[in-house]
Amino acid sequence: MKYVCFHCHFYQPPREDPWLEVIPSQEDASPYHDWNERICSECYGPNWAARRVDEKGRILEIINNYEFISFNFGPTLLSWLKRHKEETYRKIIEADKKSKKRFGYGNAIAQVYNHVIMPLSDRKDKLTQVFWGIEAFKYHFGRAPLGMWLAETAVDNETLAILAEQGIKFTILSPRQAERIRKFDGDWQNIDEAHPLDVSTPYRCFPRPGLSIDIFFYHEGISKGVAFGNLLERGEFLASAIESAFKPNSLPQIISIATDGETYGHHHKFGEMALAYNVYHFGHHPEIKLINYSQFLSLHKPNFEVAIKERTAWSCSHGVGRWHRDCGCNTGLHPGWHQRWRGPLREALEFLRERTDLLFERLGGQLLKDPWAARNDYIHIILE
């Protein structure tokens, strides 16, 4: 059986003024008040009312894409939507409930609470990010999450172990983050140019003895073609790229396409229409079925084990260099600029963390039985 899954990672940084707790006017988002408003109007809104049109451009159907795709919303963005875009928020929550009826499992997965690069955090901060992400998910969707998205897909084994400890069953990574694979108890095979990863099947990872989590690796060529190429120019381009990605055998295969969700409508105008075309196309396909990750795992368990490349991410080819050193990654817009400031900035932030941790433990310990457990529980106050 052949399956396709679209995953959208929706996120905006919190833009609220910390003193006023509202977003100040952002002129470069004009004619909108700020970037949240603008991206909502270009992407988060249109994706629950996406037009599927005929060859003459006449509207055939209005589709709520969220009912048919796997997705995660950054918890702080979801809170903003709840406060300011009630209808969009409701359509997203509703879509998760409807997808549960369709696939047996809801489409929504959780996200680490902020957009923290997990491998650069210490264990207690990682735990808080995962715990807060799970609690925020339960608050919004009314159920426990099965999957969790890692910001920038930044990963290390300690992070995967914490996800598994907290009951998370799967995550999604770039195929470049796989180090080696093997059949359970077979011989290891390194993943390299000569031995690329087969992304049409999930893998089981054992980040620590006794703990496991499953990993889906997205299809890099198609995902890049969606995010940075022309695959969204016409729905047919994307559909035929997906159809030709399957191997000609009868084994269960899943092709998953993972991108920033803003790709559909914000980065590519009318991208939500190409997505609507595809959810209809694969919703009525003779050979390829739409699925979400949870349903796939309920039908087909992994047959292979994977070991991941420690401290890597989808958007930096130098491990997680982008967030702590002058690794060479830049926007390309300013050839004379450098990023040598990243190292000292990261060191300063780590120094600050170490000092405030000590203060928090000493002063918090006078009032709280366990300051770090209290911090984890504090999410319930934030959510109210």
Ligand SMILES: [Zn+2]
């Ligand atoms: Zn880099």
